[in-house]
Amino acid sequence: MLADFIWEIINLVEEKADEKAKQKIYLVGGAVRDFLIGHEIIDYDLLCEKSALALAEFLQACNYAQIISIHEPFGTVKIELNSYQNIQLDLATTRTEIYKFPGALPIAQYPQSINIDLARRDFTINAIALELKSNKEFEIIDIFDGQADLKNKCLKVLHNLSYFEDPTRILRAIRFATRFNYKIGETDLQLITEALNKPEIQGLAEKIRGIRIGIEIKRLLELNNYLQAAQLMSELGVWTLLSRENLIINLNPAYLPLKFWQARLAYLLWNNEHLLNLLEILGFEKKIQKQISFMQNIIQQNSLNTPSIKLIKEINNLDLDFINLLFSLRPAWQNKFELLEKALPKIKPVELMEQGFSGIEINQKLESLFQENLKSLTQDLN
Ligand code: ATP
């Protein structure tokens, strides 16, 4: 079932819109796909035949919604509905997209016919539109036979150059295949291989400062079964999008507990000497890059063998997921670290001050107490 607000918008347009705002309105993309297979719809993307901005301004004038942002180059507008908490809708104008080079941010031309807009999309199952009419009626527009592919649980692009023109679609194919348990069509597997063999595509993330690639990798690694997706990426050779070099990928199911995509990616690429460079290219925040670099250093230097209070603090300051990653990579460290924490002196710096210690002496005293505690704990163990 489609949400009530969709029909409220259609009725408002039908009853009150002037010439500028009155137009055909379509539901498109993932919402139609999810509606047809009976999944819950998360995001509603509405497509306007003439102008998304005209519709947004009309809904704002009716006091039905607020405009949140306007993205002129693509003819898209984000609105928030007044009577529904936290519901935002993306309104787009029918458009075509031109890619100047593989993976480029496309240039949009709008308005276009609905068929032209559907033809710029990624997969047949995502290129179905519902033309929304009054009385909760709709007409399905399915010029690429996406419904048949939904039935066959199969992902197919709309034309042979699609993966080459926008290689993020390769990541999207893997994501949808993993998420819905669909197969990637035979021809598509071949098209993916062909695209990945082109020199322009290899190491693409480095060339275009892979933000778009980063976004799709993030969405892929946020899947619960991300290891399956990563495995498929390896089988198809998709990691070459990140680097021309042959990346070594860890695919050990023992590491599944990692929750955040950054930790998952760091784990998958851990053995790669260019890891930090790749993370930078993919748009990782500095704070995350720092944590990973710290982990690399302490693993390389086997720092837990020469522990200090500072080291324990630094490890405890890592995000929980990175602590988990650290212990996944060095399982023997988990017990060792617990022992080190037990050895931390209970006495507080203020108490040491009261005993006459000052400045740097305080830390030195704490450190020597820590080392003594550690010695006796280790002796007890032996
Ligand atoms: P999800 O449920 O994961 O959001 P979705 O299909 O809605 O899936 P979005 O990334 O939200 O995916 O994109 C919305 C729609 O925009 C897609 O269904 C598709 O029609 C189109 N689209 C998105 N990315 C691309 C792309 N790289 N190339 C062509 N069409 C795309």
Ligand code: MG
């Ligand atoms: Mg979506």
